[in-house]
Amino acid sequence: xxxxxxxxxxxxxxxxxxxxxxxxxxxxxxxxxxxxxxxxxxxxxxxxxxxxxxxxxxxxxxxxxxxxxxxxxxxxxxxxxxxxxxxxxxxxxxxxxxxxxxxxxxxxxxxxxxxxxxxxxxxxxxxxxxxxxxxxxxxxxxxxxxxxxxxxxxxxxxxxxxxxxxxxxxxxxxxxxxxxxxxxxxxxxxxxxxxxxxxxxxxxxxxxxxxxxxxxxxxxxxxxxxxxxxxxxxxxxxxxxxxxxxxxxxxxxxxxxxxxxxxxxxxxxxxxxxxxxxxxxxxxxxxxxxxxxxxxxxxxxxxxxxxxxxxxxxxxxxxxxxxxxxxxxxxxxxxxxxxxxxxxxxxxxxxxxxxxxxxxxxxxxxxxxxxxxxxxxxxxxxxxxxxxxxxxxxxxxxxxxxxxxxxxxxxxxxxxxxxxxxxxxxxxxxxxxxxxxxxxxxxxxxxxxxxxxxxxxxxxxxxxxxxxxxxxxxxxxxxxxxxxxx
Numbered sequence: 330x331x332x333x334x335x336x337x338x339x340x341x342x343x344x345x346x347x348x349x350x351x352x353x354x355x356x357x358x359x360x361x362x363x364x365x366x367x368x369x370x371x372x373x374x375x376x377x378x379x380x381x382x383x384x385x386x387x388x389x390x391x392x393x394x395x396x397x398x399x400x401x402x403x404x405x406x407x408x409x410x411x412x413x414x415x416x417x418x419x420x421x422x423x424x425x426x427x428x429x430x431x432x433x434x435x436x437x438x439x440x441x442x443x444x445x446x447x448x449x450x451x452x453x454x455x456x457x458x459x460x461x462x463x464x465x466x467x468x469x470x471x472x473x474x475x476x477x478x479x480x481x482x483x484x485x486x487x488x489x490x491x492x493x494x495x496x497x498x499x500x501x502x503x504x505x506x507x508x509x510x511x512x513x514x515x516x517x518x519x520x521x522x523x524x525x526x527x528x529x530x531x532x533x534x535x536x537x538x539x540x541x542x543x544x545x546x547x548x549x550x551x552x553x554x555x556x557x558x559x560x561x562x563x564x565x566x567x568x569x570x571x572x573x574x575x576x577x578x579x580x581x582x583x584x585x586x587x588x589x590x591x592x593x594x595x596x597x598x599x600x601x602x603x604x605x606x607x608x609x610x611x612x613x614x615x616x617x618x619x620x621x622x623x624x625x626x627x628x629x630x631x632x633x634x635x636x637x638x639x640x641x642x643x644x645x646x647x648x649x650x651x652x653x654x655x656x657x658x659x660x661x662x663x664x665x666x667x668x669x670x671x672x673x674x675x676x677x678x679x680x681x682x683x684x685x686x687x688x689x690x691x692x693x694x695x696x697x698x699x700x701x702x703x704x705x706x707x708x709x710x711x712x713x714x715x716x717x718x719x720x721x722x723x724x725x726x727x728x729x730x731x732x733x734x735x736x737x738x739x740x741x742x743x744x745x746x747x748x749x750x751x752x753x754x755x756x757x758x759x760x761x762x763x764x765x766x767x768x769x770x771x772x773x774x775x776x777x778x779x780x781x782x783x784x785x786x787x788x789x790x791x792x793x794x795x796x797x798x799x800x801x802x803x804x805x806x807x808x809x810x811x812x813x814x815x
Contacts, residue, residue, distance in 0.1 A: 335389035336502035341432035342418035351485035374575030415443035421455035445480035515539035522636030524663035628678035631660035677768035771802025
């Protein structure tokens with residue numbers, strides 16, 4: 330049975346144009362002040378009630394706040410796909426910017442009805458007419474300015490025009506006839522996943538159809554579970570939630586992917602029949618780069634604090650893998666654990682951490698097994714570090730000796746080995762890294778370099794050499810000694 334439901338609204342626009350501040354004013358919270366730099370770094374959903382002018386009945390609106398930072402373009406795309414309406418926020422003192430165009434592109438591609446909110450009209454440099462003209466250059470003609478795109482001028486800081494904007498959202502939703510089918514299977518979209526140290530996996534979802542209830546079996550294409558705990562967006566435990574409501578769910582056996590559809594029902598057979606039907610509506614994306622055994626690539630295990638940041642990390646590392654010898658072999662949410670280190674060791678992989686930490690036991694194991702660990706809260710720093718290290722695997726750029734023999738036992742830190750210079754020149758007394766396949770296993774220094782039992786100062790490409798080296802780490806046949814640029 331067809332029935333109306335509250336609109337799900339996505340807020341989009343350029344970084345610092347006031348998206349989160351606008352939502353902050355609407356829901357009377359202080360989210361913006363709690364976030365570093367005021368930049369939202371994960372998708373959140375919030376539900377409000379608003380009484381339109383001339384009405385006595387309050388109506389619900391669900392807002393999805395999407396990040397404005399360029400690195401999160403994939404998440405903005407997902408946000409547009411699940412929304413009924415969009416608000417394109419443009420600052421009156423800054424006008425149209427690259428991410429404004431980017432957000433508009435997603436809105437138009439997904440055919441999402443949208444409203445323009447010209448924000449920061451309280452600022453000294455505010456110029457509404459410039460925004461209107463710049464939007465015209467993009468083919469967006471506003472109402473009263475020669476077009477039919479609804480808009481309103483607001484100040485998220487003072488609240489001017491915000492109530493009128495909410496009225497406009499509800500009016501637009503009525504004209505768009507937003508509705509759901511009132512069957513008994515709950516379904517919707519996963520919009521966030523994070524690992525809580527005390528409660529485990531917490532998934533944020535938006536309900537699109539049906540009533541979601543505690544105790545239901547829940548499933549997506551990649552995982553399933555039971556709704557052990559159901560909370561509204563404020564974190565309050567609740568027995569059931571209606572369509573368009575944001576919800577927090579505890580009960581997934583493993584982390585679902587952001588953007589996946591879910592179905593939930595008390596009858597598993599009904600649940601899976603519905604899931605099969607709904608899965609046809611969304612593509613099944615595989616973001617991980619494949620890794621074929623034997624390729625000279627640096628295998629990497631990705632870890633992040635929540636699914637949103639993990640998706641960004643996957644996207645950035647996947648982009649690097651197109652031009653550098655990298656292969657993503659595993660990615661998951663949460664702190665780096667001993668299990669992750671064991672997996673990295675077995676796959677000869679490095680671990681990349683974004684907005685997450687390595688626990689003490691895992692750290693000790695990683696040190697013992699000499700597992701590389703790159704960690705930073707800044708995505709571009711991680712990108713730079715991993716790119717620089719991946720380049721060391723290319724023997725075309727880094728000078729290398731392939732180890733062909735190991736002679737006698739170690740005497741303290743000293744070892745005698747033999748090998749062939751794959752790329753030279755190699756000089757006596759140089760320091761090196763010890764690599765096995767795609768794994769860095771140690772470091773050392775040449776104490777003496779010989780060829781044909783004679784001491785030499787330098788060895789060119791193709792020459793077989795004997796080396797007396799100093800290293801805390803063992804060197805075995807099949808290892809490579811990798812040297813920095815001369």
